[in-house]
Amino acid sequence: MGSPSKLQEAFRLFDEANSQDPNTEVANGVEQPKELLYAKRMTQILDEFAPDAPEALKLTARCQHICRWEIPRDSYEMNRVGYLKWRQDLKKFHAEKAAEILTKVGYDQETIDRVEFLLLKKQLKKDEDTQTLEDVICLVFLKYYYEPFLHKHDEAKMISILQKTWKKMSDKGHETALKLTLSEDGLALVTKALSTP
Structure with missing residues (x-):
């Protein structure tokens, strides 16, 4: 597993990546990169909903949309098939990005695999x-x-x-x-x- 400092370092690098988002949103009167804001909201709601969440889940929540703007929706056909393909490709993309950062921070393979498993939304309703x-x-x-x-x-x-x-x-x-x-x-x-x- 990790440690509080390792978790914070992963959060910092996730946020650094998401702060590059060219799309912005205004929240509380402040304009912010869209995916950075989304990531912080995910952490906030997870902390309220499941304060004892395991570390891998905390990591996953923070990087759930990491660098999403790099694969825009309009680069796929604008129909249901295109939408589903985009969503699947995004999950794999997020998992790869997250794995790169978690490896850099020094997480073990078991944690990285678990984050990937969660990002790919495996076994919904069962896990x-x-x-x-x-x-x-x-x-x-x-x-x-x-x-x-x-x-x-x-x-x-x-x-x-x-x-x-x-x-x-x-x-x-x-x-x-x-x-x-x-x-x-x-x-x-x-x-x-x-x-x-």
Whole structure:
């Protein structure tokens, strides 16, 4: 395994890589690289949702989207097949980037393999850490990205997205999601999505 200093060094290098993101987002009045902000949000939600998460899961949460902008969505066909291929290629890309950094920091192969396993989302619903990671990804989406997303798509598409998100989550994830502070419109749509077969 690692140590607190090793974990912090990995976080520093992940953040350094993500700070190169040319895409930015404003949060709390400050413009920041998009993937750096996302990574910090992942860590924050993981710490709240699973404070005793193992080190490999903490590492995975921080590098889940590492350098994602290097493989843009529009470099693939703009259809379902293209989307799925993009997602698969991204997972492999993130795993390779993470492995490079973790090797540099001095992590053992077992930890690196475990981070790769989690980044590839293996055994969802069966592996506890993979499930926790998926819950955190969904919670980050619902807390920070759902509301802005809400007004970009029609109701039917949003209901479908919410239902798919809900399906990926555990009971604990559902409980936590229902405690999030959402706008009146946002909450109404979640309620509708959960009550629509």
